[in-house]
Amino acid sequence: MNIVKIPAFFDLHVHFRDPGFTEKETLQTGSEAAFYGGYSDVVTMPNTNPPVDNAQTIQFINTAKTRVKIHTAACITEGMRGEKLADFSLYKENGVRIITDDGKPVKNNRLMLEAFIEAEKYGLLIADHCEDLDIINGGIVNDGEISRALGLKGMNRLSEELLTMRDIQLAEYTHGAVHICHVSTAKSLQMIREAKERGVRVTCETAPHYFVYTDEKITKLDADYRMNPPLRTESDRKAVVEAIKDGTIDCIATDHAPHTPNEKADFITAPNGVIGLETAFAASYTYLVKTGEITFEKLIDLMSRNPRNIYGLTDEPPLIEVDLDEKWVVEPEKLHSKGRNCVFKGEILYGKVLRD
Numbered sequence: 001m002n003i004v005k006i007p008a009f010f011d012l013h014v015h016f017r018d019p020g021f022t023e024k025e026t027l028q029t030g031s032e033a034a035f036y037g038g039y040s041d042v043v044t045m046p047n048t049n050p051p052v053d054n055a056q057t058i059q060f061i062n063t064a065k066t067r068v069k070i071h072t073a074a075c076i077t078e079g080m081r082g083e084k085l086a087d088f089s090l091y092k093e094n095g096v097r098i099i100t101d102d103g104k105p106v107k108n109n110r111l112m113l114e115a116f117i118e119a120e121k122y123g124l125l126i127a128d129h130c131e132d133l134d135i136i137n138g139g140i141v142n143d144g145e146i147s148r149a150l151g152l153k154g155m156n157r158l159s160e161e162l163l164t165m166r167d168i169q170l171a172e173y174t175h176g177a178v179h180i181c182h183v184s185t186a187k188s189l190q191m192i193r194e195a196k197e198r199g200v201r202v203t204c205e206t207a208p209h210y211f212v213y214t215d216e217k218i219t220k221l222d223a224d225y226r227m228n229p230p231l232r233t234e235s236d237r238k239a240v241v242e243a244i245k246d247g248t249i250d251c252i253a254t255d256h257a258p259h260t261p262n263e264k265a266d267f268i269t270a271p272n273g274v275i276g277l278e279t280a281f282a283a284s285y286t287y288l289v290k291t292g293e294i295t296f297e298k299l300i301d302l303m304s305r306n307p308r309n310i311y312g313l314t315d316e317p318p319l320i321e322v323d324l325d326e327k328w329v330v331e332p333e334k335l336h337s338k339g340r341n342c343v344f345k346g347e348i349l350y351g352k353v354l355r356d
């Protein structure tokens with residue numbers, strides 16, 4: 001045993017599906033997953049039903065009695081329809097700090113420019129899911145040798161890179177801040193690295209599946225390996241690790257996205273998304289720290305200090321205990337999330353969060 005006390009984790013990007021899709025997850029089950037994953041706080045995405053663009057839904061989520069603190073993000077546009085900016089003053093009054101149309105990115109560049117200007121006025125941080133849906137054009141996995149060999153419709157990486165480029169330009173032009181969600185390609189990371197070097201206020205996250213796996217996994221035709229953005233190639237995976245090491249990537253989020261086993265049963269028609277709250281620490285510890293890529297202190301920065309700073313929390317997080325020597329097999333049926341769509345299923349991981 002090698003038990004150490006460390007600051008609890010902060011996840012800037014989770015989907016708890018409540019209200020509206022409680023067959024996938026609820027505020028309670030999502031919070032239990034986060035608690036057992038070592039988190040004290042999470043930021044939930046606003047693509048619920050109704051979407052989080054009104055005071056009632058914000059309060060419903062933020063006042064839930066759960067074992068982790070839930071901070072909801074709110075929509076950039078009304079109803080996430082991409083047509084009209086939501087009421088940012090209402091967000092400010094209700095304690096919202098992050099706005100995003102995660103999953104349905106704002107396409108209209110003029111509207112996004114306005115969003116950057118208005119967000120700055122109300123002290124809101126734009127977090128963007130960078131995806132050009134016209135380029136995606138119905139693709140379901142990374143566009144490359146493997147998708148072509150399998151005869152599957154590919155998601156061109158340009159889709160992510162074009163919107164990353166747009167957001168960096170908008171942040172630079174407005175002197176506003178932007179947080180790029182779930183970065184997965186080498187070129188997106190290079191653009192973010194260069195933007196940071198010239199002083200653009202850009203931060204970003206990645207998720208464990210992007211530094212552990214590649215699109216080799218999709219040859220199993222198991223929809224649990226489908227998420228958005230998709231698993232990329234080995235050169236992208238390596239670029240993610242490099243960007244973690246050199247500070248281009250600020251934090252590790254999970255993009256915890258539960259779906260029902262029924263929805264995930266068919267590879268082609270399944271919705272995108274994987275769960276991640278209960279495996280993020282062990283996967284990161286196993287694949288980044290034990291492999292010697294980063295120090296344990298750096299991992300705590302990525303999972304606790306940096307995301308707290310980006311969110312704007314200044315108080316000290318509670319401490320948790322982890323056993324760094326414990327080796328365990330990931331068994332999705334034993335997880336606290338309602339979701340079973342876990343990319344680490346069957347894997348042996350090191351590092352266990354100890355919770356009563």
Ligand SMILES: [Zn+2]
Nearest residue numbers: 102103129181
């Ligand atoms: Zn997203």
Ligand SMILES: [Zn+2]
Nearest residue numbers: 013045102255
């Ligand atoms: Zn998401």
